[in-house]
Amino acid sequence: MAQDQYRAEPASDYILRSLDDVTLVYHRRSGQTHIVVSPVPEILAALTGDISSTAEIVARLSHDYDLGDPHDALAAVQTHLDEMVALGLAHVA
Amino acid sequence: MKHQVMLRIGPASFRVGSAWPQPIVDLARLYAAYPQPEDGIADFTVRLEPTRPWRRFIRPSVFIGGDHMLADAAPMALAHGLLAAEMGMNMQMALGWRRHLLLHASCVEKDGRALVMTGESGSGKSTLAAQLGERGWRLMGDEFALLDPSTGQIFAFPRLVSLKNQAIAVMQGEAPAERFGPLMRDTPKGDIRHLVPNRSAVTRMDEGTIPALLLFPRFGFAPEVREVGQGEAFMRLTQASTNYVTLGERGFTALTRFVTDIPARAIDFSSGDEAIAMIDRLWETLA
Amino acid sequence: MSGALLVAVLRNPASASRLTPGDWNGLIAASRAERLIGTLAVRLAGVSVPASVEPILADARDEAAREARQALWEADRAAAALAGTGIPVILLKGTAYAAAGLRAGEGRFIGDLDILVPRDRLDDVEAAILTAGWEWVKPDPYDDDYYRRWMHELPPMIHKERDRMIDIHHTILPLTARQTPDAATMMADAVRLDNGLYILSPEDRVCHAAAHLFADGDLAGGLRNLWDIHCLLTECRSMPALTARAAQHGLTKAVARATRLANALYREDRSGLTAFDHLFVARLLARDGWGRETRKLLRFAFFVRSHWLRMPPIMLARHLWTKWRKGHRPA
Numbered sequence: 001m002a003q004d005q006y007r008a009e010p011a012s013d014y015i016l017r018s019l020d021d022v023t024l025v026y027h028r029r030s031g032q033t034h035i036v037v038s039p040v041p042e043i044l045a046a047l048t049g050d051i052s053s054t055a056e057i058v059a060r061l062s063h064d065y066d067l068g069d070p071h072d073a074l075a076a077v078q079t080h081l082d083e084m085v086a087l088g089l090a091h092v093a
Numbered sequence: 094m095k096h097q098v099m100l101r102i103g104p105a106s107f108r109v110g111s112a113w114p115q116p117i118v119d120l121a122r123l124y125a126a127y128p129q130p131e132d133g134i135a136d137f138t139v140r141l142e143p144t145r146p147w148r149r150f151i152r153p154s155v156f157i158g159g160d161h162m163l164a165d166a167a168p169m170a171l172a173h174g175l176l177a178a179e180m181g182m183n184m185q186m187a188l189g190w191r192r193h194l195l196l197h198a199s200c201v202e203k204d205g206r207a208l209v210m211t212g213e214s215g216s217g218k219s220t221l222a223a224q225l226g227e228r229g230w231r232l233m234g235d236e237f238a239l240l241d242p243s244t245g246q247i248f249a250f251p252r253l254v255s256l257k258n259q260a261i262a263v264m265q266g267e268a269p270a271e272r273f274g275p276l277m278r279d280t281p282k283g284d285i286r287h288l289v290p291n292r293s294a295v296t297r298m299d300e301g302t303i304p305a306l307l308l309f310p311r312f313g314f315a316p317e318v319r320e321v322g323q324g325e326a327f328m329r330l331t332q333a334s335t336n337y338v339t340l341g342e343r344g345f346t347a348l349t350r351f352v353t354d355i356p357a358r359a360i361d362f363s364s365g366d367e368a369i370a371m372i373d374r375l376w377e378t379l380a
Numbered sequence: 381m382s383g384a385l386l387v388a389v390l391r392n393p394a395s396a397s398r399l400t401p402g403d404w405n406g407l408i409a410a411s412r413a414e415r416l417i418g419t420l421a422v423r424l425a426g427v428s429v430p431a432s433v434e435p436i437l438a439d440a441r442d443e444a445a446r447e448a449r450q451a452l453w454e455a456d457r458a459a460a461a462l463a464g465t466g467i468p469v470i471l472l473k474g475t476a477y478a479a480a481g482l483r484a485g486e487g488r489f490i491g492d493l494d495i496l497v498p499r500d501r502l503d504d505v506e507a508a509i510l511t512a513g514w515e516w517v518k519p520d521p522y523d524d525d526y527y528r529r530w531m532h533e534l535p536p537m538i539h540k541e542r543d544r545m546i547d548i549h550h551t552i553l554p555l556t557a558r559q560t561p562d563a564a565t566m567m568a569d570a571v572r573l574d575n576g577l578y579i580l581s582p583e584d585r586v587c588h589a590a591a592h593l594f595a596d597g598d599l600a601g602g603l604r605n606l607w608d609i610h611c612l613l614t615e616c617r618s619m620p621a622l623t624a625r626a627a628q629h630g631l632t633k634a635v636a637r638a639t640r641l642a643n644a645l646y647r648e649d650r651s652g653l654t655a656f657d658h659l660f661v662a663r664l665l666a667r668d669g670w671g672r673e674t675r676k677l678l679r680f681a682f683f684v685r686s687h688w689l690r691m692p693p694i695m696l697a698r699h700l701w702t703k704w705r706k707g708h709r710p711a
């Protein structure tokens with residue numbers, strides 16, 4: 001799976017709203033509301049516009065955030081990406 | 094159908110038909126002060142029918158039907174026909190209403206601002222609203238609060254207040270006898286008695302109000318007030334809404350605006366008077 | 381009778397301007413009971429109606445739009461689940477009409493997702509769908525065995541997070557039915573849509589709808605199904621093409637009857653209706669001003685008849701007995 005390329009659902013297909021403690025994602029095509037916390041909104045932002053591999057997303061995120069151990073970070077981001085694909089927020093390109 | 098009545102509660106209108114006269118006689122009496130549907134055309138049809146043709150006479154048993162119904166809704170005894178009619182109307186709202194975001198909540202208004210109280214049954218939200226409705230607040234509803242997605246206002250759905258068990262005696266101490274319906278013993282929910290909302294609740298039922306405070310009351314615990322975060326409030330309100338999903342993006346927009354604009358608190362209480370004192374204090378400081 | 385009123389207004393929306401409040405109450409109740417209120421609302425867009433009716437119709441149009449969006453999303457998820465198998469997803473019924481923007485899909489209630497897959501790939505499909513989060517609705521060994529031995533589809537599955545049902549068809553009619561439409565030919569001639577999903581060819585859409593109209597259930601929902609057929613007929617390349625295709629599937633009688641009934645109800649063309657057709661029409665229009673079904677005896681007759689069509693008599697008796705013992709009774 002590490003070689004898979006991902007793209008985000010087009011930004012026009014979802015709405016992001018930050019509340020005081022969580023972020024809400026309303027996904028228009030499914031009509032579903034997802035309650036998410038970091039780093040999901042950050043991954044979504046890092047994916048927008050480009051088709052990227054997991055490693056590229058991790059590299060982009062580590063510009064702005066301290067991700068700790070790179071191996072753990074890669075595994076964690078991969079898990080989130082798989083979940084986002086299942087929800088339709090990201091797609092395997 | 095043989096017996097029928099039409100009525101309007103806030104923005105929603107109903108046509109109720111029955112195979113038996115009594116539920117319709119009761120509805121007509123208790124809803125006498127309510128308006129008729131515009132043009133004589135109702136939003137929803139409710140039917141009270143025998144489960145089998147012969148069951149109209151022998152051990153009569155009421156099947157609650159209508160435009161929207163649950164396939165597995167159990168029939169009720171004819172003696173509980175008024176409750177069946179109310180359940181039928183609630184069912185239409187819960188499954189069919191989409192002009193507002195429907196919150197399973199009670200609601201009262203003072204000085205043009207609304208207090209919304211939500212919680213499971215037994216939380217005390219219904220009795221509290223009924224009590225406040227007799228103590229200077231306007232009762233907007235004991236079961237549903239209607240949130241308008243385009244304005245953010247709450248609209249009233251002041252149906253008959255459904256009092257259960259001990260709440261019956263509590264309200265008999267607050268409201269005159271002529272506003273009560275028949276006492277129905279041993280219904281699936283225990284003893285039930287309906288209370289007609291007072292004059293101002295009925296005459297002002299079409300007035301929308303800006304919400305000012307959201308409470309999650311819980312009866313039967315030592316008094317305590319807790320702040321509720323926006324995320325938790327959002328999640329609990331989606332679970333307290335039967336049409337959040339149906340409304341799609343309009344529901345999302347309405348509810349996120351509601352939880353970001355309005356302070357939310359959970360309150361535990363052990364008596365009605367204690368809760369009302371807590372509500373008065375919170376209303377002073379937050380609303 | 382509100383069933384007849386509903387059909388008349390669908391046929392001629394302009395006639396709605398003459399309705400009394402009593403008519404409207406009956407029409408709204410009947411159209412909800414027949415799950416045709418969305419279709420009615422689309423037909424009545426632009427017709428002048430009483431002020432209190434306008435929001436009811438607007439709600440119905442909104443609800444239909446949401447249904448369609450939801451259905452297309454389920455189709456998208458099923459396609460994603462099956463992507464690895466290389467099996468094309470052929471959409472059936474409401475989802476197909478919505479995906480292709482067909483007239484039958486306008487305002488239509490949709491409900492479950494129905495897809496058609498090759499029978500010899502069922503194991504792969506089942507595995508992929510289960511992996512993607514759908515699960516069996518009822519773990520009842522009798523029902524499961526019954527489905528697998530005799531039905532044209534797998535037992536229903538529901539998605540554990542989205543709460544939506546999927547019906548996976550592998551043949552057109554139950555294996556016990558006397559007609560045996562050719563599913564392989566239907567799949568071979570399926571039409572590819574822009575999004576990579578498939579729908580049946582215009583003639584096969586009519587064949588499929590007609591086969592199910594008479595083979596399923598007790599004609600409940602028949603007015604809606606005949607509205608579908610009425611709309612689908614206009615998309616066939618030609619009547620001879622449809623007739624030839626129906627003959628190929630052994631559905632000549634079903635397609636001919638469905639066409640006669642659709643024409644009788646929605647075109648007011650009653651030519652060639654047989655005595656038995658008149659019974660069908662009476663059954664289809666059996667709705668009173670409160671949205672209730674009338675003519676209960678006729679309904680029961682159709683329930684038995686529909687099982688007769690699907691199952692040889694001994695099997696029918698066995699099936700009913702098993703159902704009745706568990707407390708399920710038709711009526």
